[in-house]
Amino acid sequence: MNEYKEQIAIFEETCRANGLKITHQRLEIYRALLESTAHPSAETLYKELVKGIPSLSLDTVYRTLATFEDLGLVTRVQTVQSQTRYEAQVVNHHHLICDKCKKIIDFQWQGFDDISVPETVNQLGRISSKNVTLKGICTDCLAKEESEVR
Ligand SMILES: [Zn+2]
Numbered sequence: 001m002n003e004y005k006e007q008i009a010i011f012e013e014t015c016r017a018n019g020l021k022i023t024h025q026r027l028e029i030y031r032a033l034l035e036s037t038a039h040p041s042a043e044t045l046y047k048e049l050v051k052g053i054p055s056l057s058l059d060t061v062y063r064t065l066a067t068f069e070d071l072g073l074v075t076r077v078q079t080v081q082s083q084t085r086y087e088a089q090v091v092n093h094h095h096l097i098c099d100k101c102k103k104i105i106d107f108q109w110q111g112f113d114d115i116s117v118p119e120t121v122n123q124l125g126r127i128s129s130k131n132v133t134l135k136g137i138c139t140d141c142l143a144k145e146e147s148e149v150r
Pocket residue numbers: 098099100101102103137138139140141142
């Protein structure tokens with residue numbers, strides 16, 4: 001997984017700097033998030049990982065994700081669902097959430113990124129990130145709709 005060498009190095013550095021032991025389980029949880037584009041929930045991650053790590057528990061996944069979040073290694077994705085979804089993507093991006101299948105799709109929006117926040121917002125405090133969440137219906141679900149009509 002040379003692709004993620006840099007992120008793994010940052011991960012290990014962050015763990016070391018915070019006195020967090022780099023266990024096999026922690027590394028695998030982080031790697032799984034890096035490799036996924038699906039913004040999985042803790043439950044989804046657990047189901048995937050337990051196949052390779054039978055000693056893993058769902059509780060460990062929950063606690064590990066909370067720790068990673070505190071260290072800024074993973075981000076919680078804002079959704080309207082009750083289940084929290086996570087990602088390890090470090091590059092700034094935005095989300096499209098499908099109303100039908102609840103899929104969360106990453107996209108870039110340079111034009112939006114270039115817009116500075118209104119002065120009235122700046123007066124509310126210091127802004128550290130600005131992200132857009134769009135809602136709609138993904139192309140997969142649209143195609144399904146179309147085939148059902150016919
Ligand atoms: Zn969909």
